[in-house]
């Protein structure tokens with residue numbers, strides 16, 4: 742656990758997540774991802790994957806708390822690949838509406854960078870101001886993403 746003023750940061754991994762209240766973090770992400778979110782069941786799948794100890798899976802769930810209340814959360818998945826596909830994908834990050842602009846998002850993404858090895862991919866909508874945060878931490882967007890949705 743790391744502290745920054747009254748905000749504490751917690752890391753949960755496949756080998757260390759017994760104390761994680763999954764529903765609390767899922768509810769938080771579902772609410773505070775705003776229009777950039779997914780269905781709760783999809784966020785739950787992403788969290789299950791991050792905390793799985795199955796071969797090729799895993800990742801981390803990072804949680805920021807203030808006075809015991811969740812004010813920020815991030816989920817990172819390992820891809821199980823390397824080189825031609827980045828080793829990690831940062832799937833979700835959100836900060837409580839009333840806590841934004843205080844560095845919590847940056848701290849969560851920096852922690853994800855520090856605790857993983859290899860490259861990190863992420864998707865962001867072209868008009869999402871979160872792009873600024875990623876760019877400040879060194880992410881670049883060389884590629885456009887196309888997807889065949891079915």
Ligand SMILES: CC(C)(COP(=O)(O)OP(=O)(O)OC[C@H]1O[C@@H](n2cnc3c(N)ncnc32)[C@H](O)[C@@H]1OP(=O)(O)O)[C@@H](O)C(=O)NCCC(=O)NCCS
Nearest residue numbers: 774777834835836841842843844845846847870871873874
């Ligand atoms: C994106 C999000 C997580 C950022 O969290 P945050 O705690 O407000 O961000 P921070 O305060 O740590 O900001 C970090 C840096 O990014 C910049 N930044 C963050 N949000 C920004 C915004 N909306 N507009 C402009 N710059 C922004 C800040 O200026 C800051 O730069 P600095 O370090 O030079 O001061 C938060 O706005 C959020 O939850 N948004 C809704 C969900 C979302 O869009 N998630 C990302 C999906 S890809």
